[in-house]
Amino acid sequence: MTVDPFGTAAVRAAALGAWQASPARLREDANVEEDHARGYYRDRVVVELAQNAADAALRAGVPGRLLLRLARTEEGTTFVAANTGAPLDESGVASLASMRASSKRDAGPRAVGRFGVGFAAVRAVADEVSVLSTTGGVRFSLRDTAAMLDQAGARVPALAEEVRRRDGSLPALRLPLPTDGSPPSGYDTAVVLELRDEVAADEVRVLLRAVGDPLLLALPGLVEILVEDADAPPRRIAGVHERWTVASDEGELPLALLADRPVEERAARSWRVTWAVPRGGAPDGGAPRVVHAPTPTDDPLDLPALLVATLPLDPTRRHVAAGPLADAVLEHASAVYAALAATLAAAGEDPLALVPTGLPAGPVDAALRPRVLDALGRMPLLTSAADPGRLVPAALAVALAGPVRPDALAALGGRIAGLVTLPHGRETQARALGVDVRSLADLVEDVPAAEPGQWLELYEALASLAHDGAAREALGSLPVPLVDGRVVRGARGTLVVPPDLDADALAVLAGWGVRIVDPRAAHALLERVGAQGADAVALLRRADVRRAALDAPDDEQTTETVLALASAGPLPDDVRAWTGLLELPAADGELTPADGLVLPGSAAADLLDPRVMAPLARDVLDRWGADALVAVGVRRDLVVVTVEDVLADPASLGDGDDPAALQGQSLDGWEDYLEHLGRVLGDGAYVGQVAAIADLDAVDDGRLVDVLARLARDPELRRAVLEPVRSETGGTASSYTAWWLRERSGLDLGEPFLLVGAHGPLVRSAPEAVRGLDPELQRALGGVTGPGELDARAWSGILARWEPGTEVPVDAATAVWRWAAPDEVPDHLPALVAPGRIEVVPAVEAAVADAPMWWQRTDVAAMVPASDAGRAAAVFDLPRAAELAPGQVGSGGVVAPVPDAVHLLLRDAPRAWTEHDDLTVDGVPVEWWVQDGQPHAVHLAGLASALAQCAGRWDLRYALEAVLVDPARAVEAALDQLP
Structure with missing residues (x-):
């Protein structure tokens, strides 16, 4: 017989009595349980059971240990949550069987659950629930609840009607029943859930995989969690403070802040805040990026640390309730957050990793961020550049933007008060705290100009800062001395020149506005931060130098300056393009542009007309030397x-x-x-x-x-x-x-010519001037091997020279038909005007022969017998013969077989032909024709042509004629076709 140590019968009787007295009460209780199980606590069963376990441990004053076990049985899958701590008692049972009437009203400040609704989360996955403790056990059953309601409904029809309308959705947690059993060994209480189905089992399995350090941090009453799942290796989670850096604080709130909270909450005046960051690893240790109050809510928090705080929640228990109470707890949270950052700084870690950036993720995040930034800004967190052992608050700090080497910072730290070292990539965080993050250029602008002789020492001290592009850009505002005695701010636009350049020339260039660095201050740092290295060519390439020189090309000082620079080496074409305009004395004393002069006795003097290119004055050559003069444009060759x-x-x-x-x-x-x-x-x-x-x-x-x-x-x-x-x-x-x-x-190279040794029609012989050149040069000057290499322009010239009526040799005409590609459609071209006669005809009188049989039809047009009819029609813009006449064979004729000997030579030749005494096409006499693939002819020679055209082997027409005349020659003719 099952013992009932907790008086469950009275609880059941009270609930059933209430439902019988008011069936609407059943409806209310069922709706409340359903809201919590399917809404507010739909994914919280593991967290809520862990929360109850933590509170039980706190009430008993023992270390909280929690076992979470998912096991398969013959009946299905069972989920067990067993814990140490205060066992189940009568008030606890009453609390479980009620909604929002917790037995933890007088729990201590670290208690988590106190409102009597969290246990309803079990209904999200189970209809049969047992709570087994060392003091006894109770169970809750949807099945038994339905049976008891059926009995009660028999006496109260309205209740029965309400049960029917709910279709099984009943408040299973209101009617506790005594049960036997005990928790696993070593534990004081166990909640046993007979999971509803495999879907529920999968949901619990997902929740178990998420159990980790954040749960222990949120529930300080727990020191150990064991997770056992038949489908995964067991896990033990403990020693969380070994893996996390934690900062906590707690205290008591003024009673006035709780005035607008529900009655059940007004006694809970204590507050507690915990912030934690992992020792290495992910910024949040994999914890959900949400507010923990103290268990996870649905309010996002995008700060790089885990927050657990006793913040007030709304009735859904999923969101922080805004108001004075929440604001007060967030003020305490910001102070604890700053203390956490100080802990990191003292341990040599990066406290700026905790500074929030970007946009807030939600309302709590938005309320917390400004408080956090204010607290962090007042906390000494930043390492002094001059004294690494001293920490400086952000409000008093100055930092350099961009990565800077420590030795360079130390050098500047002695000159700039409050200069601190920022960890790499933390400028945004530093600015958020109020640090005066300044560019290196801003700091360098405060550096005074050095005394003479100290420039190199200053640049050497700053050289280590120019280790990357950003730092080099920042150093661009350094003071820089110039050759003319001025000191300018910024190396950009200044020139560092080789030490061997002529000093007088440099002085002249400085007078032209060129900013040349004083050679006594020349340092590699200047080129790294914006100055340009410039040799003589680079100086002469400058637009300001070119303009100044060309404003007075005949000025002696200008000429000497340019020649002094030119003597340093050869000049490229773009420089000679303007130095050639410098005026130098010719042999006759006349000032002449350099590129209009030649060196006396040179190859240029031998080849070039002295009336156009005058000889240079000999004394100028003796003074400056040939190389400098040639460099500026004087011709030597x-x-x-x-x-x-x-x-x-x-x-x-x-x-x-x-x-x-x-x-x-x-x-x-x-x-x-x-x-x-x-x-x-x-x-x-x-x-x-x-x-x-x-x-x-x-x-x-x-x-x-x-x-x-x-x-x-x-x-x-x-x-x-x-x-x-x-x-x-x-x-x-x-x-x-x-x-x-x-x-x-x-x-006489304007028209193409034949390469020496080449032969062909239409192209002239090589002119005398090129006959001694090699073929490669001849080709470059217009030489070709034959008409097939003529360009469009040459073809147009050839065709334009012919007069209509001119008889054209067959080789020249064939070359035109085969290769001609004029750049304009010709007005005249060669064509067949009669059998065996080719003349130049107007293009309007010509047509392209579609096939050799049309060569006979000069009555239609002068025929162009091109091998590629389509190309010829396009090139000469001519119609095709078949477009001008139908090509219809006249009546008559006798069909005869083609001799077998023909097929030895042409296997695909037609098997029959039509022999005519008189063959006409469109009424015009012809000797042969092909219509619809059928040969027509008046004699064997015509038949040979027709067969060759049919087979597409016009080259065999004479061989075919020989075979037709003498079939015995078929083998001989076939052998001739072998390769």
Whole structure:
């Protein structure tokens, strides 16, 4: 017989009596239980049972240990939550069987549950619940509740009707029943849930996987949790303070703050706050990013620490109830949070990791953040740069933005009060606390200019700061001394030059506005923070130097300055483009631009016309030397220049205001060449660099052939002829030099010619000027191997020279039909005007023969017998013969078999043909024809042509004729076709 130590019969009788007296009360109790089980506590069964376990341990004053076991039985899956602590008593049973009437009203300040609703969470997963304790046991059963209500309903029809309407959704936790059993060994109480189904089992299994350190932190009454699941290895969770850094505080609240809280809560005046961060690992240790009050709520909290606080909750127990009480607890929480940060700082860890950034995640987060930032800002947390053993509060701190090496900070710390060291990546957090985070540039601006001789010492001390891009940018405001005695702020725009450059030239450049660093202060730091290293070429490339020099190209000081820089080494084409305008004395004493002069006795003096390119004065050559003079543009030989950023469009040229902007300024016919590139590559095509030989128009007329010979021998000059110009889309065109020699040299290279040793129709022989050149150069100057290599322009010229009625040799006509591709549709072209006669005819009188049989139909049009009829029709814009006449064979004729010997040579030849005495097509006599694949002919030669056309082997028509005349020759003819 089951003993009833807790008086459950009286509890049941009271509940049943209440329901019988007022069936609406049953409805209210059922709705409340359903709301808590399916709504407020739908996913809280593990947390709520753990909370009850923690409170039981606190009431008994013992360490709380909790066993969470999920086990399969024959009847289904059972979930057991066993705990140490105060066992079940009569008031506890009454509390379990009621809603919001907790037995923990007088629990201590660390008690968690006190409102009598958490136990309802078991109904989310179970209909049969037992609570077994060392003092006895009770059970709750939906099945038994339904049976008892059926009996009671028999006497109260209204109650029976309410039960029926609820369709099994009944308040199972209101009617406790005594039961036998005991908790697992070592535990004082166990809650046993017979899980409703496998879905409920999976829900509990998910909740068990989430059990970890955060639960122990939230429930200080627990010191150990054992998790046992048949589907997973067992887990023991204990020693949480070994893995977490924790800061806690507690106290008592003024009674006035609880005035608006429910009566059950007004006695709970104590508050407690705990903040925790893991020792390493994830910022939140994997805990849910929510407020714990003290168990998890649904209020998000995006702070990098776990918060457990006795915050007031709304009736759902899932959200913090806003109001003065919550504000007071959050004030205490912010102070504890700052204490946690101080603990981290004292331990050498990063306290700024706790500073919140970004937007708040919810209302509690939004209320807590400003309080936290204020508390952290007043706490000494930041390490002094000058004294690492001293901590500085954020309100008094100055920090450098960006990563800075400690030794550099230490050097600056002695000069800047309150300078602190920030952990990497914590600038945002520091600013949030009120730290004066300043750029290195701002700090450097406060550094006074050094005394003479101390510049290098200052730069060396700051050099360690320029270890990355951000720091180098910040140091850009350093004071920098210049050669003219001035001190400027910022290295950007200054030049560090080699020590061997001419001092007088540097002084002149400084007078032109060039900011050159005093060589006594030259340090690698300056180039790292914005100064530019500049050699002689870089100085001459500067726009301000170019403008100043060109404002007075005949000034002696300007000339000496440029020549002094040029003597340091060769100058590139873009610099020579303007230094060539410096005026130097010619042999006759006349001031002449440098690029209009030649060195006396040089190859340039031998090849170039002295009326165009005058010799340089001998004394100037003796003073400066040939290399410096050649560097600025004086000619010693033919010169290859490189024009940059070329567009195939004459409109792309500069307007002449800036000589360096004029592309191809020393290249004769450059605009015409750009127009040529536009025709070949497309208007506006970008071709980038173009290498070209300059001053070709200055070559003495009698020496052009000698220039060609020199091009053949000199590799650099040769490349300027041979290398084609390429557009970015992949097209190619001839080089400027090759174009100039063909179009403007007067060497009769304007039209294509045959390479020496080549033969072919339509193309002229090589001119005398190129016959001594190798084939590669001949090709670059217009040489071809035959008409198949002619370009569109050449074809247009050939066709334009022929007059209508002119008889054309067959090889020339065949070349036109096969290869011609003029850039414009020709007005005249060669065509068959009668059998065996080819003449030039107006294009409007011609048509393309679709097949050889149409060659006989010159009555239709002059025929163009192209091997590719489609191509010829497109190139010459001609109709096809079949479009002009139907090609209908006349009546008559006798069908005869094609001799078998033919098929030895042409296996696919037709098996029959039609023999005619008189064959007409469209009423016009012909010798043979093919209609619908059927050969027609008046004799064997015609049959051979028809069979060859049918088989697509026009090349075999004469062999076929021989076989038709003498079938015995079939084998011989077939053997001729072997490779």
